Every structure is written in C-alpha cells, then in structure tokens.
Amino acid sequence: MTDNGAKDVQFRCRDSYVLQGHLWSSAESAHAAVVIVNPATGVLARYYHHLARFLVRHGFDVITYDYRGIGRSRPARLRGSGIQWRDWGELDFDAVIRWSCEHFPDSQHLVIGHSIGGFLPGMAESATAIDRMLTVGAQYAYFRDYAPRHRARQLVKWHVVMPILTLLCGRFPGRKLGWLEDLPAGVANEWAFRGADMESSYPSRDREPMLARFAAVSAPITALATRDDDFATLAAMRRTTRYYRSSDRTIAILDPDELGYTEIGHFGLFHSRHENDFWQGLLQWLQTGAHPWPSKIVERAPAEANSAEHPASASGVHASGTLDTSGTSMRPMSAPEKPDPDSAEISASPVPRRSQPAEPASPPACQARSD
Numbered sequence: 509m510t511d512n513g514a515k516d517v518q519f520r521c522r523d524s525y526v527l528q529g530h531l532w533s534s535a536e537s538a539h540a541a542v543v544i545v546n547p548a549t550g551v552l553a554r555y556y557h558h559l560a561r562f563l564v565r566h567g568f569d570v571i572t573y574d575y576r577g578i579g580r581s582r583p584a585r586l587r588g589s590g591i592q593w594r595d596w597g598e599l600d601f602d603a604v605i606r607w608s609c610e611h612f613p614d615s616q617h618l619v620i621g622h623s624i625g626g627f628l629p630g631m632a633e634s635a636t637a638i639d640r641m642l643t644v645g646a647q648y649a650y651f652r653d654y655a656p657r658h659r660a661r662q663l664v665k666w667h668v669v670m671p672i673l674t675l676l677c678g679r680f681p682g683r684k685l686g687w688l689e690d691l692p693a694g695v696a697n698e699w700a701f702r703g704a705d706m707e708s709s710y711p712s713r714d715r716e717p718m719l720a721r722f723a724a725v726s727a728p729i730t731a732l733a734t735r736d737d738d739f740a741t742l743a744a745m746r747r748t749t750r751y752y753r754s755s756d757r758t759i760a761i762l763d764p765d766e767l768g769y770t771e772i773g774h775f776g777l778f779h780s781r782h783e784n785d786f787w788q789g790l791l792q793w794l795q796t797g798a799h800p801w802p803s804k805i806v807e808r809a810p811a812e813a814n815s816a817e818h819p820a821s822a823s824g825v826h827a828s829g830t831l832d833t834s835g836t837s838m839r840p841m842s843a844p845e846k847p848d849p850d851s852a853e854i855s856a857s858p859v860p861r862r863s864q865p866a867e868p869a870s871p872p873a874c875q876a877r878s879d
Contacts, residue, residue, distance in 0.1 A: 513564060514557075519573060521603040528580035529553060529573025529604070532560040541616040541639075542569045542608050543794065546601060546625025548645070548775070549593075549699065550688030552579040556622070558780040559787065566791055569615070571608060575600050577692040587678035591692035593624070593699065594710065594718075597631030606634050618794060619727075621646055622778060623739065626731070627706075627748045630722035638727040641755075642793055645733045645774050647744035648706050649699050655738040662738060671700040706751070722751040726811065729757045730799060734764055734772040742806065753812045760804040762786075 514530040521527065530553070543563055545556045553572040560570040574581035576599070577591040608617055619629055619641040626643025629635045647653060654662045665687075674680045680696035682688040691699075698709055707715040731749055733740035742761065749757040764772040767785045777786050789800030799805065 514560070517571075517573075517607070519600075519603040519607050521576075521599040523599055525576050525599065526581075527573050527576060527600055527603060529571060530557075530560070532564045532570040532572070534564045534567070538567065539569060539612055539615050540567070541618055541794065542571060542612045543618045543620060544571045544601075544604055544608060546619060546621040546629065547572075547575065547578070548623030548625055549649075549695065550578065550682055550691050551622070551775075552689060554579070555775075556778055558783075559620075559778055562780075562783055562787055563791070563794070566795075568794065569612065571604060573600075573604055577695065578689055582690075586690060586692055589692050590694060592694040593628075594631055596624070596695075597628030598633075601629050602632035602634050605629075605632065605637055609634070609637050616640070618642075620644070620790070623774065624648060627751075630725050630751055631718060633721060635721065635725045635727075638725060640730075640793075640797060641727050642730045642790070643732065643748075644777055645737050645740035646731055646748050647740045648702060648748060649739065650702055650704055650744065650747060652704070653739075653741055653744035653747060655741050658738045667700050670696055674700070704747070719751070723753050725752055726754045728797070729755045730793060731757065731759045732762060732777075732801075734762050734777065736764055736771050737774045739774050746807070749809065756811050757809040758799060758805055759807045760799070760801050761806055762801060762804055 513534055514532045517529050517531045519527040519529060545553075545560065547553055547556065553574045556572050560572050563570050575596040577583070577586060577589060583589055605617060605619075608615075616639040617637055619638050621627070621629060621641060621643045623645050624647075626641070626646025627648050629638060629641065649666065651659070651663050651667055670680055674691075674693050674696040679693050680691040683690050702709060707718055710718065729749060729752055731745050733745060742759065745759050749755075749759065762772075764770060767782070769776070776782070792798060792800045
C-alpha cells in the first residue's frame with residue numbers, strides 16, 4: 509500500500525505482458541464508479557496522481573497505470589522490444605478495463621483519456637464496457653492538424669528529429685532531451701509517420717477488425733481541449749471522434765483566460781493548480797454526466813444508425829479499408845508544457861458485447877453498456 513490509499517496493482521495483458529499501476533480507493537467509497545485514467549504518450553502515470561487523490565476525496569475509485577515501455581511498465585531493454593502504439597489500446601487498456609470489470613462488476617466504468625489516451629480505448633475488444641468517456645486533448649498526431657502557428661516547429665521536432673534519433677538509438681531518447689519519457693521505436697515511428705487515417709499504418713487485414721472495435725463502442729464521449737493546445741485542434745478532435753461512430757460525441761474548446769490563465773496548452777489541465785476550476789467541472793461530469801461547459805460546445809454528433817453492425821460501410825470507409833474523414837456528421841454549435849510529475853495480478857476474461865446475450869463469466873466481468 510502506498511500513500512493516500514493507493515495500492516500497487518498489476519494488469520496481465522492477453523500476450524502475458526504485465527503492466528504496473530495503482531488502485532486509488534477510500535474507505536468512504538461506495539464503489540459506484542471507477543475512473544480509469546489513460547496517460548498521454550511518453551507521460552508517466554504519476555503525473556495524474558494529484559487528480560487521482562482529488563477524485564478519491566470525492567468518493568471515486570481510480571485506476572492509474574503506465575503503458576508498456578513507459579515508467580514502471582518499462583522492460584529492462586527498450587531497444588528491440590517491438591512495442592507499438594496500437595499495443596497500448598489493443599492490449600494494455602483492454603487488460604485494465606477487464607481488470608476493473610472483474611473487481612468492480614457493479615460499478616460504472618468511466619474513462620478520462622489524455623491525448624492518445626483519449627483515442628486508443630476504441631482499439632480494445634473490451635471497450636464496450638465503458639459507460640462514459642471524457643477526453644482531454646485527444647488526437648493521434650497527424651501533422652496537418654497541428655495548430656498553424658507552431659506547425660513547422662512541431663513538424664521538425666516530432667516528424668524529423670524524433671525518427672532520426674530513433675533510428676540512431678533504437679529507441680527515442682526523450683528523457684535525455686527533456687521532451688518526454690523515452691519511447692519504444694515502434695511508438696516513435698508510428699507517431700512520426702502517421703497518415704491522415706490512423707488505420708492506414710497497419711496491415712490491410714487488420715483494418716476492418718480495428719474499425720469494427722471502434723464502432724462497437726457506444727459510450728457517450730465528451731471531447732475537450734484548450735484553445736492554445738497545438739496538438740488537439742478542432743480538426744484533430746474531429747478526426748479522432750469520427751472513429752467512435754456508435755457514440756454520441758460532443759466537442760468543446762475551453763479558453764485559458766476564462767479559467768484564469770494566460771496559457772494552459774496540451775498538458776496543463778492535469779496540473780493540481782486546476783483543482784478549483786477545471787477539476788470542479790470534471791467532477792460534475794463524473795458525478796452526473798452533464799456537460800460542465802455547455803457554452804463552450806462547438807460541435808455535436810449523434811451516434812450513427814447501424815454503425816456497429818456495418819462498421820466498414822461505404823459511407824464511412826474507403827475501399828482500401830480506411831475511414832473516410834473527408835466529410836462530417838458533426839453539427840456546428842453557435843458560439844455563445846512538458847509535464848513535471850511530482851499487488852494484485854490477474855489474467856482477465858473478455859467482456860461480452862452488449863448487442864449479444866451476456867453469458868456468465870467467472871470471475872464475473874461487467875457487461876457492455878446498455879442504452
């Protein structure tokens with residue numbers, strides 16, 4: 509047991525990789541809801557521990573964890589590990605939500621995803637168990653979506669320098685540069701060479717099944733970013749939320765000055781200085797599901813009919829098997845820093861999809877959400 513009631517936990521993935529994380533609980537918790545916090549790329553789970561402590565004080569159970577290759581889940585040798593970005597969704601998040609379902613079968617399962625952590629849940633087979641998801645700065649780093657004012661700088665940094673150093677070192681030495689944590693070569697190269705369609709990075713045989721997993725998720729999604737986030741522009745958030753075709757999706761953009769700051773950027777909202785502003789709105793969303801910033805909503809998109817049954821329909825996917833993001837089903841609304849962070853092992857069973865009759869699981873696992 510660590511400080512503030514956090515317990516060391518391990519999550520065994522389908523490929524037997526073991527992740528390290530923490531379960532944050534309080535004696536007063538009624539276990540009504542479990543919050544899973546998905547980190548950004550190259551960010552340690554401990555960066556989100558202040559938020560976890562805050563949520564525990566308000567009666568939530570919280571799970572924080574490091575993806576494979578990062579922090580406490582890093583292997584002895586990162587070079588040659590073969591870890592890819594998609595592993596964090598297909599295997600890592602999948603293991604965490606299955607663990608959560610088995611340990612808290614009667615609880616709601618809520619996800620807070622930062623950056624890539626707000627996109628990758630749809631890659632997981634068990635993501636159908638998510639009840640609601642709130643994303644902060646969620647995108648997958650397609651360079652044309654970067655904010656124009658700093659696009660050239662970001663392009664050189666992440667799409668030129670990073671892949672060159674990764675080639676030379678066999679991994680990306682982010683920690684030595686002070687940019688972020690070291691990254692496995694597969695993760696760094698996926699970021700550097702990602703195209704407009706996420707799935708185009710993967711073999712053609714994997715694309716339709718991946719899109720089907722995204723389409724199977726029906727949890728409502730609240731996507732947020734600040735106006736000064738160079739990564740999560742409106743174009744980037746549109747690109748990522750379109751993959752969740754069976755979900756009701758809402759995009760809102762917050763103004764730093766209205767939260768009392770001249771700048772916040774991609775990482776700032778998880779800093780403890782936001783306990784009395786942004787975190788209060790986040791708490792409202794966790795408790796009620798109501799949008800805390802209705803005047804900041806810029807677009808809404810309802811769940812698309814039959815998208816789960818036909819995830820690769822001609823209206824949404826190119827003949828090549830990639831998602832068509834040229835159009836939009838989003839409805840426009842009227843306008844009314846590098847982070848500085850301060851066991852129980854289980855092999856979980858799959859979570860059944862809501863569209864099929866649930867079968868008994870042993871040990872019990874929560875079922876996919878129903879509407």
